[in-house]
Amino acid sequence: MSTELSHDQFMRYSRHLLMDDIGEAGQQKLSQARVLIVGLGGLGCPVALYLAAAGVGQLSLCDPDHVELSNLQRQILYTDTDCGEHKVKCAERELSALNPHISISSYSSEISEELIDNQDIVVDCTDNLAARQLINSRCHNNKIGFVSASALGWEGQLMAFDFPAHSTLCLNCIIDKNSPEPMQNCSNSGVVGPVLGAMGSLQATTVIRMLLGYFQQHGEMQRYDGKAGRWLALAAKAKSDCLVCGEAG
């Protein structure tokens, strides 16, 4: 991939280039970045759209599912005619049309540890604790940035970990890998589409912060209550007995 911006790219990214704290140097960082998005559902769709539009150079997409009619209330990359198709193939088509200057790889499979390696950042847009824990552990061990979010009903949650710079405090310090899956999920309790959009946008913003070197709050948590219109910013502490990042890990 060229390290110089073409005329078309100058026009495409002009709103970044106008900003002193992004500029051409920042745009080059984005164009050289490798980001894996795990889960192309309600969170993964806005994350992928914003990162592709921003010019993140190498996007990888991982999701084993097919598009279903019940997805279309919130999964904004897909249309009615996509039902039955692999999500990652539909997403790759739409993202390539949005930005042909970036490289997109798609994997219609469950997440594997090998897919995580060689990424700069992994964005967790999955819907289950087991996948989150697998990503957390691999990102921690390989010093890869990790941006995780989830949503349910009117609520969203984001956690972000700068593992290249910090070896303690991880997802498992906050949510123990041996705790059972909560009973409520989007399939049995529902979710408001724009809440996923808000959290996915926050994930994409966090990825860009990390890639540009502006992320300072390892382990930060953001909670959003869309019904009350309330945000809550929280911090967490490392656990010395954490099975992933602690002395026992």
Added chain:
Amino acid sequence: MINLLFFGRLGDFATQVPPTIEASTPAEIRQLLTADFPDLARELQQPQVLVSVNKMIVGWDQPLFDGSEVAFLPPVTGG
């Protein structure tokens, strides 16, 4: 006194809960609420409910001091 915040859908179960309480740990708060607010107490027993004190995620046995703000956060797992 300890200031209470029931975030998100936990707030739907806590509309009648006083905004402050006397307690020494978050676990004690949960126990104190059991008699008068059994539905809320049941929600607080779910796995992955998080608790924070003064905006720091802590364990249920975290000592509390006068003026602490304790927030209870329901699990959010979908994507």
